[in-house]
Amino acid sequence: MDAWWPVADVLAYLAGRWRVERSVRDLAGGEEGVFTGTTVFGPLDGGGLLHEESGEFTWRGVRRPATRTLRFLPGDVPGTAEVRFADGRPFHDLDLRTGRHVAGHPCAADLYRGDFTVRDADHWRTVWRVGGPAKDLVLVTDYGREA
Template identity: 80%
Template sequence: MVEFRPVPDVLAYLAGSWEVARVVRDLADGTEGTFRGTTAFTPLDGGGLLHREAGGFTWRGVTRPAERTLRFLPGAETGTADVRFADGRPFHDLDLRSGRHVTDHPCSADLYRGEFTVADADRWRTVWRVGGPAKDLLLVTDYTRRAPKGA
């Protein structure tokens, strides 16, 4: 039986810097790529966290720079988050109070189904299954907390 670590306050848990390792698998043809980089969750004015991810994405043997920015805002319930794209559009909810959360994000005709799990104080994972007429993907991302500078 897999056990998950409950997180009473997702924003407090995520704050800081994380190493990121992602595997992207195209289930239609078996092609696989990887992303390696970092994610920093820094305070936003007015509450919440700014999520900035940057690194290199390797696909079909070619590595290119890749980055994304999200906003993790306080959710409707204490300890949860409302995740938004950088431009403010809704992405998904996030509630790790049980240590595990499943959520959906419709994108055109495709559906993104995400599962978030917390292993311990310094490790968590996301698994996104993307299905629809345009995509058939599996994205597995492992996050490991980076030691504070000077530690």
Template identity: 80%
Template sequence: MGDFRPVPEVLTYLSGRWRAERAVRDLTGGDTGRFTGTVAFGPLDGGGLLHEESGDFTWRGVTRPAERTLRFLPGPGGTADVRFADGRPFHGLDLTTGRYTAVHPCAADLYRGEFTVRDADHWRTVWRVRGPAKDLELTTRYARVG
């Protein structure tokens, strides 16, 4: 698939509100889940964007509220340094080609994320999580709101 949209400045591209739909698959047990909600990328004191995700997550027939917060800090050449809410490093993000692969080791697990930009209002992430007790695939589609 070569239909990716280059993004010269990731923070400018992400700024605003997005609808998020995430499909979660447990590749070992076969369970599936779904998150639906919104992601707001708003200004962060000191520069960058505050990523605030909220919605509902359904897993094994039970729906619960879900939320997370990330910090997208300016990186060199239009890239971003993505950090957890507490400031710990998560991954880099370079969408200058419209596609990027990030890797994040977390204890015994390895997270590998592929980011792709389709157009000005649609992008996607696919995270594979592998570890001793995990084999998951999380696919999130984002569509700009407004």
């Protein structure tokens, strides 16, 4: 049985720099890819955190630079967050007060289901299962806090 580490304030917990390792598995085609890099959660004007991820993604033997930007805004409930894409569109909510959270996001005809777990003060994981007519993927991302 998994033990989760409760987080009283998700924004305070995430602030800083994290090492990132992500595996991407295409369940339909059997292909696998890997992303390695860093994520920085820095202050966002007006409150919240700007999530800036950068690194290299290897898919079908080809390595390419990859980046992603998200906005983590204070949620309606203290200690929670509302995650938005860089352009402001809603992505999902995030509540780690129990150490675990499940979120969903519809994207066209596909559905993203995210399972977030906090292991301790310096390690957390996301598992996204993406299913629908366009995608059949599992993305597992492990985060480790950098000193």
